[in-house]
Amino acid sequence: MSEMRLIEAVRDGLREELAADGSVFLIGQDIAVNGGVFRVTEGLLEEFGPERIIDSPLAESGMVGVAVGAAMNGLRPVVEIQFADFIFPAFNQLVSEAARMYYRTNGEYSVPLVIRAPYGGGVRGGLYHSQSVEAYFAHVPGLKVVVPSSPYDAKGLLKAAIRDDNPVLFFEHKLAYNTVRGEVPQGDYTVPIGKAVVRREGQQLSLISYGLSVHHCLEAADTLSAEGIDCEVVDLRTVSPLDTATLLESVKKTGRACIVHEDNLTGGVGAEVAAIIAKDAFEFLDAPVQRVAAPDVPSFPYSPNLEDALLPGPPDIVRMARELSAY
């Protein structure tokens, strides 16, 4: 075990998979000589060479299309999209092609592909260096969508994603890269895709979240516990497919649920989780299911006081939790 920043854990996971499996290669913009604009891939060119660490032309559809083809011919590409906001030129390759390849070929072709992208706001990068894009992809059958919150999970889930025979989107909160630290084992382990985890046990209210927002929930839970509101925090880790068993178990115990994400409200992951709770935990509920999310505007604007007005954070969670517990 050693303490690492989340960015180091991602790099560790990439390095180990590259070393262990010759079919793994990386493709992205500025990932080779420059080590990526966030430096996630720093040092990998020197270690694995330019055939496996490829600086792509500035063309997202092209690089994802190339990766899908390489995956269909036996390789395990890991694509870095420089910012999640720039994934959309590749939407067609991902949604029309990678996602339905296994289904449409009746199981003949699988697409073992990982797309990594930094997501999230709070870095004064609006409108286009701050989005959360998981909901677009969580909607699509055939894709898996993973959003780790801790260095341990980032490494373990990334390794699981690379070994998975399906296309996996892997979103890393750019603000978490250097601010979230944690213990990470040296060497091989995986964290299973599709499994949530309870980060904090509590009896009165379930805060259900993923990615950086999990840390906001934990912070809010501390504040709330001082007021006598005992929160459970569920980290989904994978937003598609959802671990319904874990989240339902929590809500059945607490009777109150609030889903928290940085993505905007309408049609977000929270809507799906709320529908699952409404259907399968209806009789256990003591209050309406609530969501804390960004408002429905086109991403966070640039100017700091505009962005700060919209970023959901611990105070918003605390406010909503008080409302729910008083219901």
Next chain:
Amino acid sequence: MPANDGIDVDDHLGESGLDGDNAQRIYRYMLLARAISEKSWLLTRQGRVLFSMPCDGQEAADVASAYALDTGKDFIVPYARSLGAMLVKGMTAQEVMLNMFGKAADPNSGGRQMPMHWGHKKLGIISMGSSVGTTIPRASGVALASKLKGQGAVTMVYFGEGSASEGDFHEGLAFAGVHRLPVVFFCNNNGWATSVPVSLQSAEPQVSRRAEGYGFPGLTVDGLDPLTVYQAVKTAVDRARSGDGPTLVEATTIRMMPHSSSDNHLRYRSQDELDAEKESDPLPRFQNLLVSAGLLDGESDQVLRDAVDQEVESAIEYADAAPPPDPETALTGVYAP
């Protein structure tokens, strides 16, 4: 009179179609663009401005190309390094600084977008986001509308050679060629897309050669010489306006500074290479040309530089003190009424 590189300055000026007055104006715009770019960089180092994309090395290409437009009537679809073109199109230093500081009165986006994400409806500057390449088919669309409306306007779209790798580049040029649209595609080839050299964008590094595939002319010009750029773009603009269709103009330039204030170019370029490149800085080169042509001397140059510095300093002062956007407005304006 021969200039230091051996060509006859008066001939060169004459061929470009620019008279002395216009050449001096171009020089002033170039100085202003450089001063804003340098000051913006300093402001990011001081933490007073949060982001900047320097245009140092690109002033001749941006200014002279925009100068070939009918600025009152034509459209520009910019990219982040098009500062020089923005100034020619009528954006003031004060407006640029309001944008750099993300203030409420920023005409580009009222502080909603990052600095240097241009767009100014009154000036005919079509708004750009960050997703590069998307501007290219959009420019064809603006030009299509001009054609259908009989507007007589030309649209010029700016982008880097890296962005020309996006599929949108192909789609935008193909459409414009088929419909012989009044559009000029202006590629700023500075050799780098952040850390990626042009040799990794395409096995054919000369972007202008792609025009042939779309059935219209493409040419590569020395983007460090404003007279050459002006002449080439003027021909392309005239061609577009007279209904003969698009042109792809590639200007070879240099990127003297890091990609942006978040970048460290020494990770992928050597100091020697950067020092050597500095030798071809378009500003001293044009300054020398104007001196040789008798259009500038040491004294008038200093007067000009002082005036430009003063203009930028007071723009910074004004923008710094201007009110930021009201947080209440963050939720408004998602849909047109």
